[in-house]
Amino acid sequence: MQGAPHVVATAGHVDHGKSTLVRALTGMEPDRWAEERRRGLTIDLGFAWTTLPSAREVAFVDVPGHERFLGNMLAGLGPAPVVCFVVAADEGWRPQSSDHRDAVAALGIERGLIVVTKADRVGPDRLAATLAQIRVELAGTGLRDAPAVVVSAVDGTGLADLRATLDDVLARLPAPPTTGRLRLWVDRCFTITGAGTVLTGTLAAGTIAHGDRLHVLGDRPRPVTVRGLQSRGRPHESLTPVDRVALNLRGLSADQVGRGDVLVTPDAWPVTGALDVRRATGDPFTDAPEHLTVHVGTAAVPGRLRPFDDDHARLTLDRRLPLVVGDRLVLRNPGSRRILGGAQVLDADPPALRRRGDSGRRLAALTAMRPTGDVLVEVARRGAVAERQLQLLGLLDGAAGAPPEGIRVVHGWWVHGPVHQAWQQRLHAAVTALHERDPLSAGLSCGAAVDLLVLPDPTLLDAVARDAGLEMAAGSVRLPGSRADLGPAEAAVAELETRLRTAPFRAPEADDLTALALGVRELAAAERAGRILRLRDGVVLLPSAPALAMRELARLPQPFTTSQARQVLGTTRRVAIPLLEHLDARGWTRRLDAGHREVVRRAVDGRQPPAGS
Numbered sequence: 001m002q003g004a005p006h007v008v009a010t011a012g013h014v015d016h017g018k019s020t021l022v023r024a025l026t027g028m029e030p031d032r033w034a035e036e037r038r039r040g041l042t043i044d045l046g047f048a049w050t051t052l053p054s055a056r057e058v059a060f061v062d063v064p065g066h067e068r069f070l071g072n073m074l075a076g077l078g079p080a081p082v083v084c085f086v087v088a089a090d091e092g093w094r095p096q097s098s099d100h101r102d103a104v105a106a107l108g109i110e111r112g113l114i115v116v117t118k119a120d121r122v123g124p125d126r127l128a129a130t131l132a133q134i135r136v137e138l139a140g141t142g143l144r145d146a147p148a149v150v151v152s153a154v155d156g157t158g159l160a161d162l163r164a165t166l167d168d169v170l171a172r173l174p175a176p177p178t179t180g181r182l183r184l185w186v187d188r189c190f191t192i193t194g195a196g197t198v199l200t201g202t203l204a205a206g207t208i209a210h211g212d213r214l215h216v217l218g219d220r221p222r223p224v225t226v227r228g229l230q231s232r233g234r235p236h237e238s239l240t241p242v243d244r245v246a247l248n249l250r251g252l253s254a255d256q257v258g259r260g261d262v263l264v265t266p267d268a269w270p271v272t273g274a275l276d277v278r279r280a281t282g283d284p285f286t287d288a289p290e291h292l293t294v295h296v297g298t299a300a301v302p303g304r305l306r307p308f309d310d311d312h313a314r315l316t317l318d319r320r321l322p323l324v325v326g327d328r329l330v331l332r333n334p335g336s337r338r339i340l341g342g343a344q345v346l347d348a349d350p351p352a353l354r355r356r357g358d359s360g361r362r363l364a365a366l367t368a369m370r371p372t373g374d375v376l377v378e379v380a381r382r383g384a385v386a387e388r389q390l391q392l393l394g395l396l397d398g399a400a401g402a403p404p405e406g407i408r409v410v411h412g413w414w415v416h417g418p419v420h421q422a423w424q425q426r427l428h429a430a431v432t433a434l435h436e437r438d439p440l441s442a443g444l445s446c447g448a449a450v451d452l453l454v455l456p457d458p459t460l461l462d463a464v465a466r467d468a469g470l471e472m473a474a475g476s477v478r479l480p481g482s483r484a485d486l487g488p489a490e491a492a493v494a495e496l497e498t499r500l501r502t503a504p505f506r507a508p509e510a511d512d513l514t515a516l517a518l519g520v521r522e523l524a525a526a527e528r529a530g531r532i533l534r535l536r537d538g539v540v541l542l543p544s545a546p547a548l549a550m551r552e553l554a555r556l557p558q559p560f561t562t563s564q565a566r567q568v569l570g571t572t573r574r575v576a577i578p579l580l581e582h583l584d585a586r587g588w589t590r591r592l593d594a595g596h597r598e599v600v601r602r603a604v605d606g607r608q609p610p611a612g613s
């Protein structure tokens with residue numbers, strides 16, 4: 001059955017026959033530059049493709065072997081998950097064979113095949129020795145068990161076997177993810193007359209389709225639209241991984257982008273300049289130079305390494321890149337150009353190290369971290385993390401899974417259990433203290449509560465208050481049942497209630513309230529508790545007063561005057577006017593002109609107002 005297309009990168013010492021092999025397999029010229037062909041030396045990446053016996057299409061990224069172009073080599077190998085490791089039978093293992101092996105190991109590449117070239121130049125003994133040497137040298141890498149094929153591009157020996165073996169290797173690969181966020185490391189960007197800007201790269205995950213709106217992350221993010229797609233020389237409506245892609249983009253000129261820039265799904269990646277990493281291969285971090293070159297994808301960025309120990313370090317990049325947990329980096333010494341080793345990203349959003357002891361604590365956390373990142377550790381460190389942020393950091397692997405034990409999910413936030421508990425205790429203590437200090441208090445305002453707990457999102461307060469056994473109402477958090485507790489003001493309010501029950505519209509004068517020691521705060525508390533109704537100008541009545549008033553007013557000939565209302569209610573203008581305005585506001589009475597109102601019939605005949613008592 002025909003499989004999905006794939007991409008294979010070459011690797012191997014200079015002049016060992018990589019480009020010749022690609023040429024023999026594809027009939028295409030991987031050395032694109034005249035200078036390369038003149039010198040018989042690959043300088044930059046070359047691209048070619050062919051169809052394998054299974055009808056699967058395969059594209060090659062041909063890399064240079066010369067040590068001066070190791071940067072270009074890494075840009076070719078970085079995004080390609082399968083490698084064709086070339087060693088010439090006559091020369092055997094050479095220095096750049098070692099460099100490229102170190103790159104394969106650093107990147108954690110585990111799929112590929114070994115090709116011994118120039119078989120026509122040696123006898124069987126030399127061939128066997130070279131093969132044995134290769135096995136020894138690759139023993140520590142993901143290619144330790146890779147199949148080996150012996151070929152000669154001159155007489156065609158082994159090429160059919162190579163095609164079949166490549167087919168077999170590709171058929172065994174796990175299917176790459178076609179959904180999810182896109183991250184395409186750019187290897188070339190150029191202008192085609194009539195078409196505009198074209199950007200190329202190896203698509204390793206995600207799907208790209210005509211019309212997609214994406215961002216190119218270079219010196220700054222630039223929005224672009226996919227105007228056309230090509231792969232292996234043909235146009236496509238959409239492309240899936242793993243494939244070589246050439247994208248014609250709207251919104252971009254070729255001089256704005258180059259190798260090492262990245263095409264991404266907008267806002268789907270954390271773009272970071274600080275990373276905590278674990279050593280994957282190579283020298284201990286404590287032996288590494290402070291300043292080094294970091295290769296990831298097609299990018300090569302100067303960086304600073306600050307080791308926590310031999311295996312863990314904080315890496316600061318000169319340029320921010322879209323990186324996530326699990327990404328592999330190649331570290332190089334800018335002076336000697338040597339590959340120092342490989343590192344794996346453990347945290348793409350690490351905490352600042354400010355205080356004494358921060359490094360030690362960080363090392364302990366990193367040491368305990370799983371290589372895929374640890375969502376529990378991440379949530380524990382921050383107390384609460386938005387689910388979206390966890391997804392961005394690569395800790396949730398696409399759709400959010402069930403949270404691990406010890407994490408509480410609230411309104412899209414993952415909250416560490418102990419933190420959630422600490423918040424509850426803190427809030428409960430604060431609210432209790434407030435009620436003790438001030439029994440008339442309406443409670444702690446939500447804003448103050450959010451500040452007190454330093455909640456990352458106010459929507460979290462709801463769950464914290466509820467779980468703490470507190471009540472939220474009217475913008476405050478309070479102890480349940482605290483509404484009715486008027487504390488020392490209770491007796492005075494009761495006295496006021498008694499008086500108003502006898503004469504419902506004879507509101508107490510200011511002096512009366514002073515005598516009862518009912519100030520603004522006490523009255524506000526009594527009102528919150530549903531014990532009294534406050535109208536404007538300091539008029540205090542029972543909550544039942546409006547309904548009682550309606551019963552009397554409905555008996556008057558309609559419309560009625562303020563004076564008639566005052567008389568039927570047995571009160572003064574000081575009370576009658578605020579009360580009538582209150583009834584107007586409720587829609588129970590309607591003001592017709594300066595002197596007249598009428599009862600709104602619907603209100604009396606319908607559900608409102610209640611008969612009153």
Ligand SMILES: Nc1nc2c(ncn2[C@@H]2O[C@H](COP(=O)(O)OP(=O)(O)OP(=O)(O)O)[C@@H](O)[C@H]2O)c(=O)[nH]1
Nearest residue numbers: 014015016017018019020041042065118152153154
């Ligand atoms: N006899 C013989 N010569 C070969 C074979 N394959 C390649 N060569 C020769 O080896 C030389 C180098 O080949 P290239 O394909 O350019 O080597 P390369 O690995 O691409 O070199 P760089 O890209 O510069 O690292 C050329 O002169 C080729 O003709 C082979 O199988 N047999």
Ligand SMILES: [Mg+2]
Nearest residue numbers: 018019041042
């Ligand atoms: Mg070459």
